[in-house]
Amino acid sequence: MTKDLVIIGGGPAGLAAAVAAKKAGIDDLLILERDNRLGGILNQCIHNGFGLHTFKEELTGPEYADRFIREAAELQIPYELSTMVVDLGRDGNDKIVTAMSRERGIFQIRAKSVILAMGCRERPRGALNIPGMRPAGIYTAGTAQRYVNIEGRMPGRTVVILGSGDIGLIMARRMTLEGAKVRCVAELQPYSGGLKRNIAQCLNDFDIPLLLSHTVVDIKGKERVESVTIAQVDEHLKPIPGTETEYECDTLLLSCGLLPENELSGKLGVPLSRVTGGPLVNESFETEVPGVFACGNVLHVHDLVDYVSEEAAAAGRKAAEYVTNVSESVPADDEAPLRLTGTNGVRYTVPATIRLSHMEDSQVIRFRVGSNYRNATIRVTAGDRVLLERKKNVLAPGEMEQLTLKKADLETLPAGSEIVFEIAM
Amino acid sequence: MANIEKKEFVCIRCPLGCNVTATLTDGEITEITGNTCPRGADYVTKELTDPRRIVTSLVRVEGGALPVVSVKTASDIPKGEMFDCAKALKETVVSAPVRIGDVVLKDVCGTGIDVVATANVEAV
Numbered sequence: 001m002t003k004d005l006v007i008i009g010g011g012p013a014g015l016a017a018a019v020a021a022k023k024a025g026i027d028d029l030l031i032l033e034r035d036n037r038l039g040g041i042l043n044q045c046i047h048n049g050f051g052l053h054t055f056k057e058e059l060t061g062p063e064y065a066d067r068f069i070r071e072a073a074e075l076q077i078p079y080e081l082s083t084m085v086v087d088l089g090r091d092g093n094d095k096i097v098t099a100m101s102r103e104r105g106i107f108q109i110r111a112k113s114v115i116l117a118m119g120c121r122e123r124p125r126g127a128l129n130i131p132g133m134r135p136a137g138i139y140t141a142g143t144a145q146r147y148v149n150i151e152g153r154m155p156g157r158t159v160v161i162l163g164s165g166d167i168g169l170i171m172a173r174r175m176t177l178e179g180a181k182v183r184c185v186a187e188l189q190p191y192s193g194g195l196k197r198n199i200a201q202c203l204n205d206f207d208i209p210l211l212l213s214h215t216v217v218d219i220k221g222k223e224r225v226e227s228v229t230i231a232q233v234d235e236h237l238k239p240i241p242g243t244e245t246e247y248e249c250d251t252l253l254l255s256c257g258l259l260p261e262n263e264l265s266g267k268l269g270v271p272l273s274r275v276t277g278g279p280l281v282n283e284s285f286e287t288e289v290p291g292v293f294a295c296g297n298v299l300h301v302h303d304l305v306d307y308v309s310e311e312a313a314a315a316g317r318k319a320a321e322y323v324t325n326v327s328e329s330v331p332a333d334d335e336a337p338l339r340l341t342g343t344n345g346v347r348y349t350v351p352a353t354i355r356l357s358h359m360e361d362s363q364v365i366r367f368r369v370g371s372n373y374r375n376a377t378i379r380v381t382a383g384d385r386v387l388l389e390r391k392k393n394v395l396a397p398g399e400m401e402q403l404t405l406k407k408a409d410l411e412t413l414p415a416g417s418e419i420v421f422e423i424a425m
Numbered sequence: 426m427a428n429i430e431k432k433e434f435v436c437i438r439c440p441l442g443c444n445v446t447a448t449l450t451d452g453e454i455t456e457i458t459g460n461t462c463p464r465g466a467d468y469v470t471k472e473l474t475d476p477r478r479i480v481t482s483l484v485r486v487e488g489g490a491l492p493v494v495s496v497k498t499a500s501d502i503p504k505g506e507m508f509d510c511a512k513a514l515k516e517t518v519v520s521a522p523v524r525i526g527d528v529v530l531k532d533v534c535g536t537g538i539d540v541v542a543t544a545n546v547e548a549v
Binding site: 043046047048049052058059060062063066148149150151152177178179195196197199200201205394399 | 434435436437438439441442444478479480481482483485491492493495497504507508511515525543544545
């Protein structure tokens with residue numbers, strides 16, 4: 001089978017990318033989705049707060065997904081469900097997508113372009129080095145969310161949560177409303193990794209304590225979790241002896257960060273950012289492998305699905321442009337791109353490079369900071385030139401930031417210039 | 426002498442999470458600062474007078490492709506009713522098919538507010 005465009009993943013990123021590519025004139029496209037329905041992680045995010053930017057109303061996850069699923073259906077965008085992509089390769093300019101499903105077995109698609117939209121995974125216990133026994137009752141917050149919200153089953157009755165990521169905070173409220181007792185949320189860092197509104201409405205509303213600079217130092221229980229011991233940590237994040245408190249509980253939820261799921265990207269030889277774990281992309285969300293694009297949480301982990309949709313739509317349009325150019329044998333240009341880097345508190349930028357010839361009149365640059373700042377200025381410079389300064393009352397690692405660069409400001413820069421994003425106090 | 430009191434809030438109306446400060450003079454709101462948009466002032470005013478929340482949960486589905494369907498209160502309900510609302514939803518069962526927007530429980534806990542489905546569940 002051949003396709004102009006294959007989109008790997010039918011969650012919010014894949015759907016928005018497919019819709020945009022189709023609207024840009026690509027008819028020969030296909031979404032491959034691992035689950036038995038479209039919508040991705042939004043299906044289990046039944047809380048509200050999605051879509052304020054995109055639809056100017058506050059939707060739940062399934063409702064937000066449904067808007068895109070319906071649009072994809074109206075545009076007659078084809079998709080295959082319960083289909084897992086197992087390999088990605090190259091043959092000349094073509095990309096070879098190897099996938100499998102129960103109905104079709106293993107099959108291959110030769111595609112002109114591929115959009116990576118596989119999302120992310122949660123950091124599991126094995127990646128956290130938590131000491132203690134290995135009983136049942138330890139789940140990532142997202143796994144518990146699936147049990148409760150999709151399967152309709154409660155994973156436990158008395159809960160301790162490690163990590164203050166948004167899914168953990170959301171699950172603290174969710175399980176409390178379902179009758180569980182959430183004893184506390186322990187966070188290793190001196191600040192929360194989640195959105196402020198989630199601390200307010202998921203913890204404070206229910207008097208659930210948030211223990212900053214605390215971590216789990218022991219788990220007890222032979223068959224099932226019986227208790228979790230939490231200790232305070234010092235400024236080097238090491239537990240302080242004598243500060244241990246043992247919490248009786250039957251469940252430990254882990255909400256300790258998300259990692260872009262890039263096993264497939266690796267097989268294709270797509271270079272990844274050491275900071276985000278996602279592909280390094282240019283202004284078109286194109287990876288360093290021409291014709292392979294990335295968007296959504298596989299690229300960098302987002303807080304807001306609205307921005308995923310926006311970014312994915314841009315990736316879809318650019319993939320459509322690529323397919324058209326390849327089909328018409330437009331030669332690739334070899335200009336040296338502008339390189340974007342983060343320093344002094346700015347951890348990374350997406351995109352990492354900008355080719356002026358492909359840049360639209362303006363380009364949104366998204367990034368995260370490394371710690372909490374108050375009354376700080378984000379400064380963007382190229383050499384001695386200050387391109388942009390933006391004052392911010394509050395900057396936090398848990399909240400993605402964005403700035404818009406104008407093409408007119410970049411056109412006079414020498415090819416290959418470095419554009420530096422930093423925090424100036 | 427007027428009794429001036431300042432109260433701090435994190436606005437929950439959108440993911441920006443503005444830090445909003447309300448100044449109360451003799452218990453009356455006299456100033457609201459820190460909000461980016463009018464929703465922040467509205468949130469704090471309500472929070473001080475009549476705190477409300479949207480509740481999202483699930484109800485059981487009979488004869489559906491999935492065992493449960495996600496639901497929400499069609500608008501916010503008094504904060505104090507959250508647990509009673511969740512309890513009422515635990516006892517609610519609907520029959521498939523269910524479409525987004527279908528009312529699954531009318532006038533939950535006497536709030537005058539309906540609970541509506543937020544997902545589609547096909548009949549099997």
